[in-house]
Every structure is written in structure tokens, then in C-alpha cells.
Amino acid sequence: MEKGEKFLPIGTVVMLTGGTKRAMITGFCAVGDGNEKIYDYSGCIYPEGFLSSNQVCLFDHEQIAQVYFIGLIDEEEKTFKQKLNEILPTLTAEGTMPNPEAAPTAPAAAPATPAPAAPVEIPSIISEPVAAPTETQNPQ
Numbered sequence: 001m002e003k004g005e006k007f008l009p010i011g012t013v014v015m016l017t018g019g020t021k022r023a024m025i026t027g028f029c030a031v032g033d034g035n036e037k038i039y040d041y042s043g044c045i046y047p048e049g050f051l052s053s054n055q056v057c058l059f060d061h062e063q064i065a066q067v068y069f070i071g072l073i074d075e076e077e078k079t080f081k082q083k084l085n086e087i088l089p090t091l092t093a094e095g096t097m098p099n100p101e102a103a104p105t106a107p108a109a110a111p112a113t114p115a116p117a118a119p120v121e122i123p124s125i126i127s128e129p130v131a132a133p134t135e136t137q138n139p140q
Contacts, residue, residue, distance in 0.1 A: 007040065008041075010025055015066040023046055023059070025041050043058075
């Protein structure tokens, strides 16, 4: 599958350039500790999933070499992606936070184990809760 437009849906399974293990997208616009760079995606290894906080991977859309599976695309996801693309211009052109204090910073001394990636503080952009699936929406 082709990687297509930026911001593939949550649940998309990809191989990164130079990678040996697939990753599943679990989030967007994450900032690594001790750095203000905003990565397009956060993810976990596939198929194992999230095992510990020091195994979160942060990567950009350009690093995706292959897409194996596209996650769920529904109206909520489409609305989210539209709002996300509206918010992105508020970030600086270098891909960093406009206000460094808005992003968590690394402690002065490096911790013994790597700290988890800290997500960028983006307010909820979908204001209405999603209705629970009905039997016709989710056949068993």
C-alpha cells in the first residue's frame, strides 16, 4: 500500500525506512523528551503493542517506507484530521513548539532509563462524544 497523505489513521501498521520491525501508529504530534521537535506520529511495535514507556517510537511521515494496513477511517477520524491540519500552522515552521515551556523538558541529569515520549498539549478537537456502536454497526 502507498503511504498517501500525511496523518494516517490510528491503527495503521507501517515499516519505517531502515527498520526491521513494523510499527503501529498510536498518536500524532508527539515531542521527544529533551527536544522540542514535533514528530508526526507516535507508535508502538507491531504485533506486540505497547509493552513499556521506553519503547514508544516517534517518527515522521517521510520515514514511512511501507504501509501494511490502514487504520479505521470514519467521520470522527476525518473530522479529527481536518481539525489537526487547522491546528498545525500554529506550530513553528521548524517543526518545534512555538513556546518551549509548553513542551515537557528533560531533567538536568539524564535518567537511568529513558523517559517516555511526551505528547504535545493539543486540546480536544472533537467536542461531541461518539455514540456507542449498534448491532448493525458492529456485527459479531
